[in-house]
Amino acid sequence: MLVFPRWKVALIILTLALGVLFAVPSFLPDRIVSKLPAAMQTRVNLGLDLSGGSHLLLEANPDDVAKQRVENMEEQVRTALRRDQPRIAIGDISRKDGKLSFMVRDNSQVDAAVERLRPLTQGAGMTGQRDFNVEVVDGNTIVITPTQAGIDKAINDSMDVATDVIRKRIDEMGTREPTIIRQGSNRIVVQVPGLQDPKALKDLLGQTAKLEFKLVDYAANPAEVAQGRAPVGSEILPYPDNRGGPPVIAVRRQVMVSGEDLIDAQQTYEQQSNTPVVSITFNSAGGRKFGRVTSENVNRPFAIILDGKVLSAPNINEPILGGSAQISGNFTVESANQLAIALRSGKLPVALTVVEERTVGPQLGADSIRAGILASAIAAGAVIIFMFLSYGRFGVYANLAVVINIFVILGVMGLLNATLTLPGIAGFVLTIGTAVDANVLIYERIREERRRGRGVVQAVEFGYKEASRTIFEANVTHAIAGGIMLALGSGPVKGFAIVLLIGIATSVFTAVTFTRMLAAHWLRKERPADIKMGIMRIVPDDTNIGFVAIRHWAFGLTALLTVLAVGAVGVKHLNLGVDFVGGLMIEAKFAEAPHLDKVRSSIERLNVGESSLQQFGDPKTVSIRLPVPDQGGAGASNLVVEKVRKAMTAEYPGVVFSRYDTVSGKVSGELIQNGILAVMLAVIGIAIFSWFRYEWQFGVSTFVAIMHDVLMTLGFFAVTQLEFDLNIVAAVLTIVGYSINDKMVIDDRIRENMRKYRKMDMKGLIDLSVNETLPRTVMTSVTVMLALAALLIFGGHVLRGFTAAMMLGIVVGTYSSVYVSSSLLITLGLKPQLTDKKSAKGIAGQGERVTARTADDGAQP
Structure with missing residues (x-):
């Protein structure tokens, strides 16, 4: 075991030398590392707790994916049965229990309808199953049911697309070396070094950016719309910025033009009022569709819908030709720019919720x-x-x-x-x-x-x-x-x-x-x-x-x-951290050691929930733990942090919020x-x-x-x-x-x-x-x-x-x-x-070349 040929010595030294050599770039500045050969540009990344920045864990709801697939299939069904000759007349399509079901008015066309619908289904990966089952019930009712294999494949595909879309959006923000990786089947981890205020990031990533243009159903009864009842072929959508009007509006289900036909989106200004708007440009197909629909519906209103909410519902005064339009709403320059980024990078195929957040x-x-x-x-x-x-x-x-x-x-x-x-x-x-x-x-x-x-x-x-x-x-x-x-x-x-x-x-x-x-x-x-x-x-x-x-x-x-x-x-009991109980944890560093009772009283006046305070490491650093807000979505935690920050800064000049963590109950x-x-x-x-x-x-x-x-x-x-x-x-x-x-x-x-x-x-x-x-x-x-x-x-x-x-x-x-x-x-x-x-064989012969001592004499060899 003590014999080391020269080749073995050289191999050991070479191995260790390479290990040390690959460690050197981690100690060099960026300008020097960039000049090294590509094989030597290997550096250890610093985590957010060392470099500072924001960490978000985003989660998709699988039910939303399944629902979206059913909605997309409904559009395909309508197109397939009406496009080719002879047209197949059907009744209203129901989405009850996550299935599509409808009646074929002419019983003789049932088989033809099934033949047209089967090509709409696809294989679900390597499972051997289809993503939808098409079957006939009661002679003339067709039921289209999504399969579990199809749902699983759709979730996987949606998360892959969502990861790419998020990467594009963050790159548009100009951030440095972000980390975006999938975690499990329906989660995405986003880490952005150097970003201490994740509000803008969460607002940007929280937008599905599903943009749709639909006609307003002007024939709908306002009283029924206010009660949430829509006519056949229409749906009720929220319209929060409807100044002086009801907070909801009825729109036709059929999409005029969708965001998939966009080729560009930029934040600009409306010429007359100089208010921020988003100017969009359609591709040739989208421009033709938008021009045709607006030509056929002059003097009728249409709705600009983003993520299921109506931004505005302007009137079509004249045909909108040329393949461009403006999206107006209650925008600031920042929010209009974020929407433009989200539209340029593409829509998220599924809504994502922030379930864990850490900022250092x-x-x-x-x-x-x-x-x-x-x-x-x-x-x-x-x-x-x-x-x-x-x-x-x-x-x-x-x-x-x-x-x-x-x-x-x-x-x-x-x-x-x-x-x-x-x-x-x-x-x-x-x-x-x-x-x-x-x-x-x-x-x-x-x-x-x-x-x-x-x-x-x-x-x-x-x-x-x-x-x-x-x-x-x-x-x-x-x-x-x-x-x-x-x-x-x-x-x-x-x-x-x-x-x-x-x-x-x-x-x-x-x-x-x-x-x-x-x-x-x-x-x-x-x-x-x-x-x-x-x-x-x-x-x-x-x-x-x-x-x-x-x-x-x-x-x-x-x-x-x-x-x-x-x-x-x-x-x-254990003093479980926010990791395990969920909640919001803020680490605040004061200029001088504060009285905890006074800090607690200041926070209680903010009505942000029951607080728990603890000196953390030294008397000047205080850990403030609060419950995660029940309502308000992903932005609610930011509002609480900002509320506490303003109150603390006003009462304790010089206080610094060095980090905060938000963990949902599910993740904890x-x-x-x-x-x-x-x-x-x-x-x-x-x-x-x-x-x-x-x-x-x-x-x-x-x-x-x-x-x-x-x-x-x-x-x-x-x-x-x-x-x-x-x-x-x-x-x-x-x-x-x-x-x-x-x-x-x-x-x-x-x-x-x-x-x-x-x-x-x-x-x-x-x-x-x-x-x-x-x-x-x-x-x-x-x-x-x-x-x-x-x-x-x-x-x-x-x-x-x-x-x-x-x-x-x-x-x-x-x-x-x-x-x-x-x-x-x-x-x-x-x-x-x-x-x-395993070592029984030959033990006696091995003997370690030592005469065994007995319990009595303890003799040595």
């Missing part, structure tokens, strides 16, 4: 970057000093591996065009702490083998060989938690998971392969007679603590603490469900892996210990009332991964000793295993705690709850690994035996 100010983003860099630097410095003092030359190797690993992670993220978020920075800091875990395992094993009498080369070789297996198994469990975070997580959880998963892969390479190459080069060049580790030793080599002897006391304490934690959650319910599911899947998945890798007792003890760690963390948040949000879910999942990492090391040593010492008493064997791995357990915990302490002190208030959860998890995870999980194996009846069935 640029100042908070810059503060987060500074805090993250400072915390990372301090964490790296603390870990580097600690590793050097503990392991000397080998500590230098580990430190070099950690520094290169950070650059390689950035390089891989750049190649993947990944986004770095604030929790992602936390992932970096955590990686700094955990990346040395593999080296700690290796170096402690080398120490141990030297104490057993192995030579220098043998000790190094055996240390890397044995530790590599444990490192692999521990990282598999860590990856399970990270993979579940990536699959089920949202926003910050995914950002954290990306860094974590990349870090797991790269740290194994740098910590094992790279440092082994350095160690092999040193051994070959210097041929040392001994290995000198660092001057600092936290756990003495001759430590022999009787952990199993107090296992009943430990079990009792564990049960008591767990009951208290569950009780705290049940009585005090999904986040709760996904959060619980993610934690449970991680626990169960890791326990099953431990079960199959070792024995069932290991799986059960792992499950019990991890549930203890999770419940203790929840109890801590219930007692402290720290906000429990998506970041904390990421922390809990990381605690699960870290705890099992610790337990896997101890379990692997127990398994190894069970093969070596077949006759040893199980209590003595577990004590021996825990004591042998105790230096690694403590050293790893200390390095991670150093990194987290830097994050807690210097990482900013946004991640304070996350960091507190992680630090608590390290403490309870270490306790449960040492006192609960391992001792529970005795209670579950584990007996000394060959537990790893």
